[in-house]
Amino acid sequence: MDKKIKAVSLISGGLDSLLSTKLILDQGIHVEGINFFTGFCVEGHTHAIRKKKSNKPKRNNALWVAEKLGIKLHIIDVVEEYRDILLNPKHGYGKNMNPCLDCKSFMVKKAKQWVLENNFDFIITGEVVGQRPMSQRKETMPIVQAQSGAGDLLLRPLCGKHLPATKAEIKGWVRHEKLLDFSGRTRKPQMALAKKYGFEDYATPAGGCCFLTNKQYSDKLVDMWQARGNRDYQLDDLMLLKVGRHIRPNQRFKMIIAREEGEVKFLRGYRSQYTHLYPTSCNGPLTLIDGKFNQQDLILAAKILARYSQVRDADSVDVEVKLDSGIMQTLSVEPFSNDEIKKEWRV
Numbered sequence: 259m260d261k262k263i264k265a266v267s268l269i270s271g272g273l274d275s276l277l278s279t280k281l282i283l284d285q286g287i288h289v290e291g292i293n294f295f296t297g298f299c300v301e302g303h304t305h306a307i308r309k310k311k312s313n314k315p316k317r318n319n320a321l322w323v324a325e326k327l328g329i330k331l332h333i334i335d336v337v338e339e340y341r342d343i344l345l346n347p348k349h350g351y352g353k354n355m356n357p358c359l360d361c362k363s364f365m366v367k368k369a370k371q372w373v374l375e376n377n378f379d380f381i382i383t384g385e386v387v388g389q390r391p392m393s394q395r396k397e398t399m400p401i402v403q404a405q406s407g408a409g410d411l412l413l414r415p416l417c418g419k420h421l422p423a424t425k426a427e428i429k430g431w432v433r434h435e436k437l438l439d440f441s442g443r444t445r446k447p448q449m450a451l452a453k454k455y456g457f458e459d460y461a462t463p464a465g466g467c468c469f470l471t472n473k474q475y476s477d478k479l480v481d482m483w484q485a486r487g488n489r490d491y492q493l494d495d496l497m498l499l500k501v502g503r504h505i506r507p508n509q510r511f512k513m514i515i516a517r518e519e520g521e522v523k524f525l526r527g528y529r530s531q532y533t534h535l536y537p538t539s540c541n542g543p544l545t546l547i548d549g550k551f552n553q554q555d556l557i558l559a560a561k562i563l564a565r566y567s568q569v570r571d572a573d574s575v576d577v578e579v580k581l582d583s584g585i586m587q588t589l590s591v592e593p594f595s596n597d598e599i600k601k602e603w604r605v
């Protein structure tokens with residue numbers, strides 16, 4: 259009996275991986291998806307807690323893609339292994355803290371291991387020649403194949419006509435002429451193909467599939483490392499960088515101030531780990547303090563927090579401080595004016 263040919267597809271949740279997987283499914287191949295959770299993924303849960311874009315469905319796009327295609331999705335936690343990719347990328351960073359070339363090679367390498375362990379035959383990605391400045395250039399796409407060790411096990415269906423035949427084509431599992439010839443930064447061919455297939459409401463993340471391509475997020479990450487004097491991080495740190503208004507009045511401490519109800523609720527989950535503040539004489543946001551602060555810093559933080567509270571003609575605001583040790587104190591402070599909160603404090 260003929261062996262059933264099986265491919266694994268890297269599913270980010272975006273349109274490219276949706277379409278590339280669909281193309282190979284249509285060639286009669288059994289496909290399962292892998293989604294790697296690095297801690298920086300846009301698919302992280304914090305995108306679901308804000309009111310902004312509340313008209314959009316709150317969903318995990320990788321699971322949505324799997325559901326649309328009717329395939330099994332394996333979500334694999336790579337938070338620990340990813341640390342070395344982020345901190346020591348052989349090919350450096352993109353515009354922000356995104357190590358795209360090393361990241362892609364790492365993910366394809368992990369996919370290759372998975373293929374070998376699970377008796378699959380080849381790997382699919384949604385890459386398109388010339389689409390991204392770092393990892394998806396004509397010169398860098400072979401680097402992903404080489405650095406990952408996947409070689410000709412790696413098939414890129416959306417631009418396969420521009421690339422040398424891979425094992426799947428050579429063996430006749432996949433018909434080369436049915437692959438596509440997409441190239442460049444335009445998204446129009448992908449959108450037209452999505453329309454043809456009847457896919458609507460797909461995710462269109464700006465800039466990339468993770469927060470590391472985002473300038474504000476990258477700035478906050480670098481700021482955290484600089485203030486701590488090392489580049490260590492925990493998953494909680496990465497999550498908190500996605501939430502709230504971040505203000506660093508000095509190198510000793512940073513404030514994370516909730517901007518809306520969803521963020522207040524989210525930050526409540528961190529109260530036992532962090533010193534936190536909230537106003538008691540008026541409504542105002544919950545604020546976490548990250549760092550090693552002194553009493554003067556707490557007073558400064560309370561004045562800043564008072565500025566973001568609903569003070570109505572009051573000269574002072576009572577702010578409750580609960581230290582991470584459990585000790586509590588109340589500070590009565592005069593709220594800062596807008597001008598007193600220096601621009602350079604905003605991370």
Ligand code: SF4
Pocket residue numbers: 356357358359361362393465466467468469470471
């Ligand atoms: S955008 Fe993020 S997840 Fe995507 S390749 Fe670049 S670093 Fe990796």
